[in-house]
Amino acid sequence: QLHxxxxxxxxxxxxxxxxxxxxxxxxxxxxxxxxxGWLRQPPGKEPEWIGNIYYNGITYFNPSLNGRATISGxxxxxxxxxxxxxxxxxxxAVYFCARIRIPPPGWVPYDVWGQGTVVTVSS
Amino acid sequence: DxxxxxxxxxxxxxxxxxxxxxxxxxxxxxRWLAWYQxxxxxxxxxxxxxxxxxxxxVSSRFSGSESGTEFTLTINSLQPDDFATYYCQQYKIxxxxxxxxxxxxxx
Numbered sequence: 001q002l003h004x005x006x007x008x009x010x011x012x013x014x015x016x017x018x019x020x021x022x023x024x025x026x027x028x029x030x031x032x033x034x035x036x037g038w039l040r041q042p043p044g045k046e047p048e049w050i051g052n053i054y055y056n057g058i059t060y061f062n063p064s065l066n067g068r069a070t071i072s073g074x075x076x077x078x079x080x081x082x083x084x085x086x087x088x089x090x091x092x093a094v095y096f097c098a099r100i101r102i103p104p105p106g107w108v109p110y111d112v113w114g115q116g117t118v119v120t121v122s123s
Numbered sequence: 124d125x126x127x128x129x130x131x132x133x134x135x136x137x138x139x140x141x142x143x144x145x146x147x148x149x150x151x152x153x154r155w156l157a158w159y160q161x162x163x164x165x166x167x168x169x170x171x172x173x174x175x176x177x178x179x180x181v182s183s184r185f186s187g188s189e190s191g192t193e194f195t196l197t198i199n200s201l202q203p204d205d206f207a208t209y210y211c212q213q214y215k216i217x218x219x220x221x222x223x224x225x226x227x228x229x230x
Binding site: 114 | 155157159165166167168169172173178210212214217218219220221222223224
């Protein structure tokens with residue numbers, strides 16, 4: 001059974017880089033059946049899409065992040081990571097990783113999620 | 124960006140009620156719309172994709188429909204476990220965007 005687990009610091013200082021990892025068990029991140037994504041949810045608000053990484057390593061990001069985000073995959077560890085640089089208090093949120101199924105006839109977004117990890121940006 | 128306008132923001136209902144939540148997109152989605160249920164402290168759970176396709180393992184009391192740029196999530200015979208917040212999400216065009224959410228409360 002597929003399981004996703006986020007990990008990383010719960011507290012990041014302003015202007016520093018937030019780094020999170022999503023460890024995947026039960027399937028391969030390089031499987032052509034799936035893509036993978038990062039989302040976040042500020043307290044009391046709706047989820048916000050951060051970006052996706054395709055099984056072949058191609059990435060797409062939310063323009064609202066102004067180029068601050070990168071996502072990379074490590075197939076040897078079966079995990080993918082998010083880096084968000086120059087963070088401010090506005091980046092405080094619960095961060096989730098999730099899976100996208102890509103069977104025909106079309107994509108199924110975010111059918112499996114990690115439990116989420118709280119990240120607070122504060123000095 | 125595609126704007127997703129969800130209504131109502133809060134809905135009070137009783138066990139056994141039929142409830143309807145609406146999501147309007149600022150442009151055509153070609154049915155690339157999903158619905159999620161979220162409970163406090165938990166990750167969202169996928170209920171519906173492609174506007175009306177029920178995700179495997181989800182109760183058939185949940186259904187989705189579409190009319191142009193307006194999408195509807197219907198919950199039949201509301202159960203105690205259904206009291207939660209529901210979100211729509213478009214995945215036609217990047218950036219993928221969510222509605223503001225509808226909290227279904229116990230009347």
